[in-house]
Amino acid sequence: MQKLIVIKIGGQAIHQLQPTFFTQLQHWLDQDYQLLIVHGGGPMITQLTDELALPVKKVNGLRVTDAATLNLTKLALLGDAQPALLSQLSQHGLPVLGLNAADNQLLTGKLVDYQQLGYVGRITAVDDNQLSQLLAHHIGVLAPLALTENGQWLNVNADMAATVLAQQLHAEKLVLLTDVPGIMHHGNLMTSLSPHQAQRLIQTAVITAGMQPKVRAAIAAIQTGVKQAVITNAIDRPGTAIIQEVAV
Numbered sequence: 001m002q003k004l005i006v007i008k009i010g011g012q013a014i015h016q017l018q019p020t021f022f023t024q025l026q027h028w029l030d031q032d033y034q035l036l037i038v039h040g041g042g043p044m045i046t047q048l049t050d051e052l053a054l055p056v057k058k059v060n061g062l063r064v065t066d067a068a069t070l071n072l073t074k075l076a077l078l079g080d081a082q083p084a085l086l087s088q089l090s091q092h093g094l095p096v097l098g099l100n101a102a103d104n105q106l107l108t109g110k111l112v113d114y115q116q117l118g119y120v121g122r123i124t125a126v127d128d129n130q131l132s133q134l135l136a137h138h139i140g141v142l143a144p145l146a147l148t149e150n151g152q153w154l155n156v157n158a159d160m161a162a163t164v165l166a167q168q169l170h171a172e173k174l175v176l177l178t179d180v181p182g183i184m185h186h187g188n189l190m191t192s193l194s195p196h197q198a199q200r201l202i203q204t205a206v207i208t209a210g211m212q213p214k215v216r217a218a219i220a221a222i223q224t225g226v227k228q229a230v231i232t233n234a235i236d237r238p239g240t241a242i243i244q245e246v247a248v
């Protein structure tokens with residue numbers, strides 16, 4: 001199986017991509033890596049719900065998603081965030097393919113907790129054969145949505161989606177690209193954190209809001225075989241590496 005890097009790009013980060021981002025992707029392609037990008041779109045979803053005066057409620061960084069919010073989520077992800085990213089990649093001469101759960105049942109999901117979160121899902125199955133074939137000739141650009149076996153769309157946190165894909169496809173590396181240089185503590189960038197240290201920063205409310213699912217996702221990735229998980233705002237900067245506990 002070919003080497004794979006999974007890159008998650010937050011909704012905010014889609015509009016802040018630097019020239020080095022595109023050159024790094026080309027460099028990885030030249031080194032025979034397959035690349036899968038999972039994109040977010042949280043700010044685009046919030047903008048649409050605000051315009052329609054729908055309430056925005058989040059629990060541990062996850063958007064409570066009723067039926068109306070789910071429709072706007074699909075609109076924002078597939079009608080705004082994904083094309084904004086695809087067009088930039090294409091303009092830089094990169095071979096890209098926009099993907100979502102409904103392409104030949106690429107991703108299947110289950111509800112997380114309908115009572116608390118509504119139509120929020122987690123990915124339970126990935127058609128890795130189909131995905132590997134697509135990634136042989138393209139950079140895949142995938143929206144964080146899943147479909148249940150009954151055809152119900154689900155809103156999936158993009159960090160969690162990227163992690164499951166990195167696990168299932170045995171990625172070497174997971175890059176979580178966001179709008180901050182990494183995990184900050186007292187104004188300092190933490191260059192590396194063990195899962196235990198990261199959990200403590202969540203418990204003491206140093207890590208809050210959208211950074212929580214991101215850190216949990218990075219921890220899950222390295223605990224299930226992904227060699228490297230990094231949170232950064234530039235693909236060529238080290239940011240914060242979540243690293244395995246070193247036994248003493």
Ligand SMILES: Nc1ncnc2c1ncn2[C@@H]1O[C@H](COP(=O)(O)OP(=O)(O)O)[C@@H](O)[C@H]1O
Nearest residue numbers: 010011012178179180183184206207208210211
């Ligand atoms: N300790 C922390 N260090 C850095 N950012 C943090 C921390 N705690 C919370 N955050 C917030 O998390 C945000 C990143 O999460 P989010 O907005 O969901 O990004 P994305 O859209 O890239 O997934 C940062 O912009 C920052 O406001």
Ligand SMILES: CC(=O)N[C@@H](CCC(=O)OP(=O)(O)O)C(=O)O
Nearest residue numbers: 010011040041042062063157158
């Ligand atoms: C369940 C849940 O919270 N889903 C996210 C999906 C988009 C996302 O994760 O976008 P960012 O990476 O830009 O934050 C949401 O509705 O905001």
